[in-house]
Amino acid sequence: MNRHWLWWTQMIVALGIAVALPVSADCSRPEGIMPGPGVDAQTLDGFYLGGDICLYDPASVSEENVPRFRGSRAATDAPTLYYVNGANGSPVITAINVAALAETSQISVLVIFYAGDGTAPLTQALPAVSSGAAVETLKGVIADHLARQEPVHIRGGSAGTVVISEAIHGTRNRLARETRLRGNWAAPLGLLRVETHGSVARDFPDGPRYIHYAAKPDPVPKIGVVGPVAHPGARALIASFRPDRSLIARSEAVVSVAQSVQKLNVRPASVGDDAALLSVLKAKGLGMDKPFQTQDFIAEISRAALIPGGGGAGAVPDVLKDALTFLSTAFLAVHGAQTYDPYRQPFDVLYGAELPVSPRVRNIELETPPPVLEGL
Numbered sequence: 001m002n003r004h005w006l007w008w009t010q011m012i013v014a015l016g017i018a019v020a021l022p023v024s025a026d027c028s029r030p031e032g033i034m035p036g037p038g039v040d041a042q043t044l045d046g047f048y049l050g051g052d053i054c055l056y057d058p059a060s061v062s063e064e065n066v067p068r069f070r071g072s073r074a075a076t077d078a079p080t081l082y083y084v085n086g087a088n089g090s091p092v093i094t095a096i097n098v099a100a101l102a103e104t105s106q107i108s109v110l111v112i113f114y115a116g117d118g119t120a121p122l123t124q125a126l127p128a129v130s131s132g133a134a135v136e137t138l139k140g141v142i143a144d145h146l147a148r149q150e151p152v153h154i155r156g157g158s159a160g161t162v163v164i165s166e167a168i169h170g171t172r173n174r175l176a177r178e179t180r181l182r183g184n185w186a187a188p189l190g191l192l193r194v195e196t197h198g199s200v201a202r203d204f205p206d207g208p209r210y211i212h213y214a215a216k217p218d219p220v221p222k223i224g225v226v227g228p229v230a231h232p233g234a235r236a237l238i239a240s241f242r243p244d245r246s247l248i249a250r251s252e253a254v255v256s257v258a259q260s261v262q263k264l265n266v267r268p269a270s271v272g273d274d275a276a277l278l279s280v281l282k283a284k285g286l287g288m289d290k291p292f293q294t295q296d297f298i299a300e301i302s303r304a305a306l307i308p309g310g311g312g313a314g315a316v317p318d319v320l321k322d323a324l325t326f327l328s329t330a331f332l333a334v335h336g337a338q339t340y341d342p343y344r345q346p347f348d349v350l351y352g353a354e355l356p357v358s359p360r361v362r363n364i365e366l367e368t369p370p371p372v373l374e375g376l
Contacts, residue, residue: 029066031057032054033056033057035055045115046134048063048113049091069095069109070109071105081376082110082153084134084160084161085160086156087116087159090277093274093298094111096291097341103291104341104372105344105373105375116134135167138164139170142192152191154193154194155196156196161200164196168189168194169205172205189207190355193208194211195212196211196212197344199221200225203231204232206359211237211351212232215334215339216242232361234359234361235358237351237362238363240365277298284297343366
C-alpha cells in the first residue's frame with residue numbers, strides 16, 4: 001500500500017513538470033495523452049480516462065489495456081465500473097473524484113470522458129446528446145459485454161447521465177433491428193446495472209436495473225430523473241437522502257446550480273485549466289495520492305469563487321482565476337461528487353439481489369450518515 005501511494009506521489013511531481021506536453025512518457029502506454037496546453041478538450045470526448053490521468057483513444061487502444069482507478073485493497077481482477085463524468089469535463093477533477101470513489105468503495109473504475117458543454121440544461125432545457133463520441137464509446141462497451149453475455153456496470157452524474165441514457169436507447173434500438181424475431185429481444189438489457197447521481201437525464205429505457213441517487217437539496221434531479229415527467233425505467237430504485245451536514249457545511253446558504261452558472265457564465269473546461277490546477281495541487285502537496293484532501297481543497301476554492309469573502313480557502317490562487325468556471329460547478333455543495341459518492345452502496349445490496357416482480361419505481365430513504373460498504 002505504501003508503495004502504491006509513493007507511486008502516485010511521484011506521478012503528480014512528474015505531471016507538474018511535463019504538463020505542457022500533449023503526449024507524455026509518464027502515461028502507462030505511449031498512446032496516452034496527458035492534459036496540458038495545446039490539447040483541445042473537445043477532441044478528447046469519448047476517450048478513456050485511465051488511472052494514470054491520461055486519456056486513450058478507444059479507436060486505437062482496447063479498454064482492457066487502459067489502467068484503472070483502483071482502491072488500495074481492491075483485487076487486480078475486480079470487475080470494472082464504467083464512469084461517465086458530468087458536463088464541462090475536467091480530466092484532472094474527474095480523476096480526483098473517481099480516485100476517491102474507487103478508494104471509498106474499494107472497486108476498479110474506468111472513465112469514459114465526456115467533454116460536452118452541458119451548462120444550458122442546468123438553467124433552462126435538458127441536454128440534447130443523441131449522439132457523440134462519448135455515447136458511441138459507451139455503446140461499444142455495452143455491446144462488447146452483451147456479446148460475451150457478461151454484466152456491465154455503469155455510473156454517471158449530472159449531464160453525463162444523458163450520455164448513459166442515449167447509449168442505452170441506442171443499444172435497445174440496435175437489438176430490435178438485429179433480431180427482427182418474436183420473443184424477448186430486450187432480455188440482454190437485463191445485464192446492465194446502471195447508477196446515476198444528480199441525474200439531469202429523465203428518460204431511461206426499460207430493461208436494465210437502475211439506482212438513481214438524488215440528494216434532496218439538489219435542484220438538478222428535480223428537473224431530471226425525479227421530475228414530474230420523468231421515466232426512470234421499470235423497477236428503478238430512487239435512493240433519496242439529505243446530505244450529512246458536514247458534507248454541505250462549506251456553504252452557509254446552499255448555492256443552486258442555476259445561480260452558479262448565471263453568476264460565472266460557465267464555459268467548457270480547458271486542458272489549460274487542468275495544467276494550472278495540477279501546478280497548484282503540486283505546490284500544496286496534494287494530488288491523486290490524497291483524493292479526499294484534494295477534493296476538500298478544491299471545494300473550498302469553489303466556495304470562495306461563488307461566495308466572495310466567504311472564508312474557507314481564502315484568496316483563490318492567481319493561476320486559477322480563469323479556471324473557476326469548472327471548479328465552481330464541479331464541487332457545489334449539493335450536486336458534486338463529494339455529496340453523492342459517500343452514499344453509494346454496492347448495487348445488489350441496495351437494489352435487491354432478485355429482480356422485483358412489479359415494474360413500478362421504488363423509493364427509499366438512505367440513512368445519514370450512511371454505512372460504509374465496499375464493492376460493486
